[in-house]
Amino acid sequence: MARYVFVTGGVVSSLGKGLASAALGALLQARGYSVRLRKLDPYLNVDPGTMSPFEHGEVFVTDDGAETDLDLGHYERFTGVAARNTDSVSSGRIYSNVLEKERRGDYLGKTIQVIPHVTNEIKDFLHVGEDEVDFMLCEIGGTVGDIEGLPFxxxxxxxxxxxxxxxxIFMHLTLLPWMAASGELKTKPTQHSVKELRSIGLQPDVLVCRSEVEIPEKEREKIALFCNVRKEDVxxxxxxxxxxxxxxxxxEQGLDQAVLDAFQIAPAPKPNLARWHDVQDRLENAEGEVKVAIVGKYTQLEDAYKSIAEALTHGGMANRTRVKAEWIDAEIFEREDPAPYLEGFHAILVPGGFGERGTEGKIKAAEFARTRKIPYLGICLGMQMAVIEAARNVAGMDTAGSEEFDHEAGKKRFEPVVYHLKEWVQGNHVARRKVDDDKGGTMRLGAYTANLTQGSRVAQVYGTTTIEERHRHRYEVDTKYREQLEKVGLCFSGMSPDGRLPEIVEWKDHPWFIGVQFHPELKSKPFAPHPLFEGFVKAAIEVSRLV
Structure with missing residues (x-):
């Protein structure tokens, strides 16, 4: 039966609860324990699938097709434990479940209330899988005092x-602001945060305090006294x-020991931290640097491409090279020549996205990479734009485009090289979608198998001809144009097992130009870099040596 660690936050949001939870999970693993991490989000969206990346950062997708908070990406990257749809829940999903049960009559005519019906639904969620691991780490989104978080x-x-x-046990993250004018570290916000937590019946066992500077012994003792925790647990x-x-x-700060002490686990198993010492060594002792341009449409918020940024770092670690990623707004290339912006970069990555905004700029980025022989990695929409670029500029299809953009405009403007995916094989059944279906949860989501062409570059990169990768999209490259495109050199080197859906394209006469319909960044980890990102960075290193 699992022991539970509930992770809450106070004072301000974005203190790093997800990172602290992930790091604690990694430390417990290092001591020989099995762990699972979960996120409970108070917002009323059923999931983050329909949110703009500017609202909540990227949407992380699990193997079983759940669209989740980006913190689950941290959990996977630090522990290697694949997240499931039972590892993420929101107020919207909880309330939806309660209302569905009410409509079915499951509550036998009772008045439905937050307590006990909503709280019971949350508790049912927490119980799932509790007999599978030693520790269950559950992060509560938002901060203590938020009205929407009270049921959680x-x-x-x-x-x-x-x-x-x-x-x-309960672990609470707070902020210790540093007042530069007076040279003081202020503990009062932490005291008030813990007071708020205790007012609703929760006493923290461990306090994690974010600060720009070291916590002096005097302040540590003060926090312990006023927050009713041991000094060792600050x-x-x-x-x-x-x-x-x-x-x-x-x-080094004693977090894992404090947690084990709170559970009265003694003697605690000694940790094996060799994996993390190797990760730190690769980070600190890079032997070179490459510059990668990320041409996207949500570049104002780096969290919109969080997994891509981390996967590039992992690819650099695998090659003992520091990756300097620079974010470029694709819309700039719709007004200006991309050459002055992209010259000097050793590789170009075009990530996914939705909608027509910025797509012509992404197409120009793909053209620049193809004609200048610069390594290119196109992900999801980035692959589709590379195919459209090939159709227009190499295969002579001047009006090549995507049905997605025609749908937005309400009229036909393009030859739809990319079309709305209406049906596909999902497990043991055929999934069907219409263009005007609800947006949430209606895409091709989760892990699907792809077969790679023997002898292709991607087969060499993966070291196999069968892969499984995670998807999140509702438009696909149309295979009826495959023969026409392959005649000019764009190889369809990865296909779905039934041969109907293109998964990977690559240029035969290019040093390293690959477009993938899936999201490889979601499966990359610092101790197990994704082969595509490892190969992409390696190709960038080759370019850097020629400059």
């Missing part, structure tokens, strides 16, 4: 009460150069 805080209070004593969380320093940094 009440649910975990009840959950801990229902469990035998010693099976649940854990400093200083700013780090890289998130991958977090496991070792938290271990």
């Amino acid at each position: 805080f009440e649910a975990i209070r009840q959950f801990a009460q229902d469990k035998p004593r010693g099976e649940c 854990i400093a969380a200083p700013d780090l150069k890289s998130i991958y320093e977090a496991p070792l940094a938290y271990h």
Whole structure:
């Protein structure tokens, strides 16, 4: 039966609860325990699938097709444990489940209330899979005091009460602001945050305090006294150069030991941190640097492409090279020549996205990479734009475009080289979608198998001809143009097992030009870089040596 660690936050949002949870999971693994991490989000969206990336960052997709918060990406990258649809829930999903049960009559005519019906639904979610692991780490989104988070805080209070004593602890993250004018570290916001938490029946067992500077002994003692925790359980969380320093940094501060002490686990198994020492060594001792241009449409917020940024870092670590990624707004290329912006880069990556905005700029980026022989990696929409570029500029199809853009405009303007996916094989059945279906959860989501062409570049990169990758899209390259495009050199080197859906394209006469319909970045980890990103960075290194 799992022991539960509930991770809450206070003072301000975005303190790093997800990172702290992921690092703790990695440290518990290093001590020989099995872990699973979960995210409970108070927002009313059923999931983040329909949110703009500017609202909540990227949407992370699991193997089983759940669209989740980006923190689940941190969980996977730090622990290697594949997330599932039972590892992410929102208020919207909880309330939807409760209302569906009410409509079916499951509550036998009772008045439906937040307590006990909503809180019971949250507790049911927490119980799932509790007999599978040693530790279940559950992060509550938002901050204590948020009105929308109250049902979750009440649910975990009840959950801990229902469990035998010693099976649940609470870890609370707060901010210790540094007042430069007076040269003081202020503990009052943390005190008030813990007071708010205690007012709803939750007493933190471990306090993790974010700060720009070290916490002096005097302030640590003060926090312990006023927040009713042991001094050893006040854990400093200083700013780090890289998130991958977090496991070792938290271990040095005693986080994992504080958690095990709170559970009264003694003697605690000694940790094996060799994996994280190797990760830190590769980060700190890079032997070179490459510049990669990321030409996207959500470049104002780096979290919109969080997994891509991390996967590039992993690819660099695999090659002991530092990757300097620069974000370029694709819309700029719709007004200006891309050459002055892209010259000097060793590789170009065009990520996914939705809608027509910025797509002509992405097409120009693909053309620049093709004609200048610069390594190119196109992901999802980035692959589709590379195919449209090939159709227009090499195959002579001047009006090549996507049905997605015609649908937005309400009229036909393009020859639809990319079309709306109406049906596909999903497990043991055929999934069908219409253009005017609801937006949420109606895409081709989750892990699907692809077969690679023997002797192709991608087969060499993967070292196999059968792969499984995660998807999130509703438009596909139309295979009726395959023969026409392959005649001019664009090889369809990866296909779905039934041969109907293109998964990968590559230029035969190019040093490294690959477009993929799936999202390889979602499966990359610092200790297991994704082969496409490892190969992409390696190709960039070859270019850098020629400059």
